């Protein structure tokens with residue numbers, strides 16, 4: 001007999017039983033499954049105890065139990081031991097290999113006790129179950145394969161082989177299960193990492209842990225097992241492009257949006273939070289020109305651009321995550337600055353050969369000009385021209401180098417200075433242009449002779465003019481400049497009426513004054529002619545001649561002269577007339593001359609004596625003396641007449657002559 005009990009009451013019961021056993025008649029052993037229904041037959045107790053039917057009643061067969069519950073009863077009619085109470089093996093003898101209920105079947109008269117042992121066999125009535133509804137494990141993705149994680153244990157109220165005997169894990173690629181049956185009743189399982197996790201591939205792994213008992217058929221219980229893969233900063237940010245290429249116009253104003261960088265990081269949280277940075281390289285600090293928003297990656301223009309200064313920016317940008325050990329990525333940003341026609345052509349005069357001689361040949365170089373335009377492309381292609389009609393043009397030497405050359409006749413006397421406007425225009429849209437004025441001075445060349453106003457000049461000079469007087473001042477004009485226009489005068493020594501002019505006149509070579517060397521007498525010569533040469537001081541000397549006619553003007557410097565026969569030198573100084581002479585009778589004719597000319601020689605005749613003469617008259621212009629009337633007896637015999645001849649000069653000069661008229665019978 002083997003009795004095993006773990007509690008004290010069972011131990012006491014065992015001692016009692018050992019005592020009783022001294023009087024024991026027999027022992028019956030039955031086996032039943034646990035949890036049979038009330039009334040279920042355990043065995044035919046009467047038959048097994050060799051009891052008659054009537055004994056059962058008369059000897060009062062009853063079941064004695066030391067348990068709080070009786071569990072069994074006897075059906076007197078069927079003589080069967082039956083279950084009177086539902087038996088739960090797990091309650092009755094938890095976690096015990098063998099579970100049996102020991103009872104006695106007691107009989108009176110004679111008193112007899114039969115020991116009955118009912119083995120309660122375990123029925124797989126319970127499924128394994130997990131305490132927690134859901135189990136969650138947080139596992140870092142950085143862990144290496146082989147790492148183990150203890151799993152919760154499932155409980156199964158059943159015993160022995162009906163208890164949990166194994167665990168199973170749902171199909172997955174990362175974990176395996178290591179089931180250990182180390183302890184007495186314990187079967188435990190550990191999760192073993194088989195393959196490194198990758199949060200970025202699968203952040204949550206949903207597994208199902210199944211606990212299986214050893215019953216037949218086996219029962220099982222499941223529990224969801226969620227694995228949260230904990231992020232590790234194992235991903236570097238990745239730029240959406242390794243090279244960002246873009247173009248910005250150089251006139252873009254500060255604040256203009258340039259580009260938005262975008263880098264993504266497969267990690268999570270701070271491990272994926274990307275911050276952007278412009279990287280300084282050498283002396284070039286791109287943050288002077290561009291502003292990069294650390295958080296958004298948006299780049300805006302900070303400063304103004306200048307194509308002429310920088311045509312492109314090659315910038316390295318960084319994206320860095322904020323993990324505990326940050327990872328960073330780089331990309332290149334190529335920003336091309338697009339030229340805008342913002343520069344006018346510039347005209348530079350590199351050399352100027354001015355003044356230019358007015359006799360310069362066509363093609364003579366006056367200036368060297370260079371045109372430049374800082375812009376690129378067509379914005380920097382220029383055309384260059386001379387504005388307006390001037391005797392200059394531009395000749396292209398090489399690319400943007402030009403010569404300003406003489407392209408027409410020059411004449412300093414006409415135009416001595418040119419403001420030559422050069423215009424340069426580029427081919428931008430809209431085009432920009434610029435002007436440059438080159439002052440060209442024309443140098444004088446002795447290409448003009450001194451010039452008199454008229455080739456022949458008449459000079460009128462009064463006779464009797466004082467010696468040394470300036471009778472005329474000659475002027476010859478030379479339009480040239482300076483020495484080329486400095487005129488000197490020279491008398492060309494000619495001879496007029498056998499008189500050498502140089503004895504008559506002199507010239508002041510500087511002033512052109514003509515000075516008389518003698519007093520002229522109209523009555524000697526009235527006109528003479530000479531030439532004066534005007535010469536400039538240029539090289540070669542140029543000259544021109546002028547013919548001067550000197551006309552002497554008469555002065556009333558001669559008195560009338562009475563001609564013979566009535567002159568002082570003449571013999572006749574009396575005339576006779578007959579008494580009978582009619583009125584108008586011709587008496588005499590007085591003739592006079594005057595060396596002067598014109599009015600100075602225009603003579604008139606008057607009877608000056610006797611005054612109030614009423615017998616004779618004289619023709620004022622003819623000089624004829626005639627009678628006015630017939631003679632009378634009262635008239636004198638002799639009439640002394642005085643005739644006055646006067647010229648018309650101013651003042652008037654005169655002469656007188658006396659003629660006696662004698663009247664005869």
Ligand SMILES: *[C@@H]1O[C@H](CO)[C@@H](O)[C@H](O)[C@H]1NC(C)=O
Nearest residue numbers: 492531532533543544545546
């Ligand atoms: C001026 O006169 C001189 C002398 O008669 C002569 O030799 C010269 O050729 C003349 N000059 C001009 C320009 O007529």
